[in-house]
Amino acid sequence: MSCASESHAYVIFGATGNLATAKLLPALYQLHCLGQLAPDVRILGCGRTPYARDAWRDVVRQHLGSADAGSLESFLLRLDYLAGDLEDAAFYQALDAWIGTRDCGNNVIFYLSVSPEFYVPITVRLAQTELLLERTGWRRMVIEKPFGHDLQSARDLQHELNTRLKEEQIYRIDHYVGKESVQNLLVLRFANMILEPLWNRHYIDHVQITHAETIGLDGRASYYDRHGGATRDMIQSHLLQVLALLAMEPPVSLEAESLRDEKVKVLRSIRPFDPSQLASHAVRAQYAGYQQEAGVTAGSHTETYAALKLYVDNWRWRDVPFYLRTGKRLKERRSMVAVRFREPPMQLFQGMGASTAHPNWLLIGIQPDDTVQMEISAKLPGQETRTRQITMDASVGNPGERQADAYEDLLMDVIQGDRSLFLRYDEVKAAWNIVDPFMRGWTDDERPPLQYPVGSWGPKAAAQIFGQADREWRQSLSCNGKPEGEC
Numbered sequence: 001m002s003c004a005s006e007s008h009a010y011v012i013f014g015a016t017g018n019l020a021t022a023k024l025l026p027a028l029y030q031l032h033c034l035g036q037l038a039p040d041v042r043i044l045g046c047g048r049t050p051y052a053r054d055a056w057r058d059v060v061r062q063h064l065g066s067a068d069a070g071s072l073e074s075f076l077l078r079l080d081y082l083a084g085d086l087e088d089a090a091f092y093q094a095l096d097a098w099i100g101t102r103d104c105g106n107n108v109i110f111y112l113s114v115s116p117e118f119y120v121p122i123t124v125r126l127a128q129t130e131l132l133l134e135r136t137g138w139r140r141m142v143i144e145k146p147f148g149h150d151l152q153s154a155r156d157l158q159h160e161l162n163t164r165l166k167e168e169q170i171y172r173i174d175h176y177v178g179k180e181s182v183q184n185l186l187v188l189r190f191a192n193m194i195l196e197p198l199w200n201r202h203y204i205d206h207v208q209i210t211h212a213e214t215i216g217l218d219g220r221a222s223y224y225d226r227h228g229g230a231t232r233d234m235i236q237s238h239l240l241q242v243l244a245l246l247a248m249e250p251p252v253s254l255e256a257e258s259l260r261d262e263k264v265k266v267l268r269s270i271r272p273f274d275p276s277q278l279a280s281h282a283v284r285a286q287y288a289g290y291q292q293e294a295g296v297t298a299g300s301h302t303e304t305y306a307a308l309k310l311y312v313d314n315w316r317w318r319d320v321p322f323y324l325r326t327g328k329r330l331k332e333r334r335s336m337v338a339v340r341f342r343e344p345p346m347q348l349f350q351g352m353g354a355s356t357a358h359p360n361w362l363l364i365g366i367q368p369d370d371t372v373q374m375e376i377s378a379k380l381p382g383q384e385t386r387t388r389q390i391t392m393d394a395s396v397g398n399p400g401e402r403q404a405d406a407y408e409d410l411l412m413d414v415i416q417g418d419r420s421l422f423l424r425y426d427e428v429k430a431a432w433n434i435v436d437p438f439m440r441g442w443t444d445d446e447r448p449p450l451q452y453p454v455g456s457w458g459p460k461a462a463a464q465i466f467g468q469a470d471r472e473w474r475q476s477l478s479c480n481g482k483p484e485g486e487c
């Protein structure tokens with residue numbers, strides 16, 4: 001494959017942190033192996049830990065342990081390290097000098113893989129050192145989620161960035177949008193005709209979006225307890241992005257602004273939350289043992305599980321509920337979209353040996369399986385007219401095929417200046433507008449969150465937000481061959 005990128009330098013703030021070592025450096029390594037990085041691309045790790053360049057390369061070598069030895073060594077030659085205090089002007093002078101002596105065409109990406117409280121101080125220092133000015137090359141800044149802590153802090157952050165960077169220089173990353181299966185939502189919806197006539201309130205009963213994790217907080221409980229919670233950490237960003245892609249109108253084109261225009265319209269159409277409906281529209285809970293995690297404040301109300309019921313109040317979706325849920329330390333690692341269709345107007349097969357009717361489902365597996373399945377009813381062989389569920393499987397990818405990590409695509413998009421998969425500020429603002437009232441409702445409610453056992457599907461009360469007996473959380477993808485009523 002030919003090299004697709006211009007010369008540039010990739011500067012990673014927080015290079016020794018978990019995100020950089022677990023995701024960013026492996027993604028850059030893959031781009032290197034695929035021949036997507038120009039030969040003179042240099043990657044500069046920045047952090048407080050005082051590594052010499054070779055020691056830093058050793059650290060990265062260990063993290064990429066299973067990589068092919070030849071490719072790994074050539075990748076490591078791209079790496080450099082600059083230690084210092086990210087709030088100290090001297091560090092930025094050294095950074096300026098480092099950039100000045102690299103053959104990078106004056107193109108620089110600054111990746112802020114640091115705790116959010118450093119976003120503004122780093123930006124201010126970069127601006128003071130004139131490192132954000134685009135004189136001959138380009139300068140781009142990648143900002144990780146969360147973009148702000150709530151609506152007001154997102155506004156403040158935007159103001160600080162805006163005064164120092166042009167909007168085209170800012171890449172608000174949401175890695176979920178980079179997942180193959182999430183990008184496939186657009187293709188599924190807009191490259192096929194069979195779904196579109198059904199994709200509305202007349203045929204869809206409700207939509208479920210699940211992101212379930214078996215992992216807990218793996219050493220970041222203290223940060224999560226103060227700045228996170230499942231709603232802030234997952235729903236405000238990742239799950240609302242999935243909702244927007246599922247519910248949006250066809251974009252005029254795949255240009256960044258067209259896509260973002262449509263997504264933001266959906267987010268703005270979400271019915272404002274009525275605080276008196278907190279109990280029927282939202283559930284929050286903590287896994288048993290969360291309070292004992294190191295770094296968690298005694299009596300903390302931070303939720304490790306959240307489920308919300310949202311309505312998109314527009315022509316297409318009015319009164320179709322979208323149920324979003326996410327949690328840590330659950331039974332399975334599974335992210336999926338489950339779309340339940342309405343039932344036929346007449347139940348012709350009831351009372352003729354058939355058990356209860358089973359509606360059609362479209363099931364889109366995001367991870368670990370990248371799948372698309374449609375459940376339909378068919379006749380069970382035999383004299384009686386009994387029906388069963390069969391699954392039409394249109395799964396993507398082949399078993400054993402390597403799936404690119406979301407960060408690979410997104411890091412490449414930054415290099416190529418393609419912002420279509422990155423969030424525009426008005427999307428972020430609209431998303432905070434949706435979740436803020438729920439979080440305020442919980443803050444005002446003095447009762448502690450519910451508890452759920454580790455390894456379960458969350459609190460039993462999460463079923464209450466359906467508000468009707470024939471709806472329940474869809475836990476698995478496959479129902480293949482089971483008689484109706486057993487799935």
Ligand code: BG6
Binds near residue numbers: 213233234
């Ligand atoms: C991150 C959250 O944005 O996404 C984590 O901060 C979460 O808490 C992670 O575990 C999930 O993403 P993925 O791609 O690892 O499933």
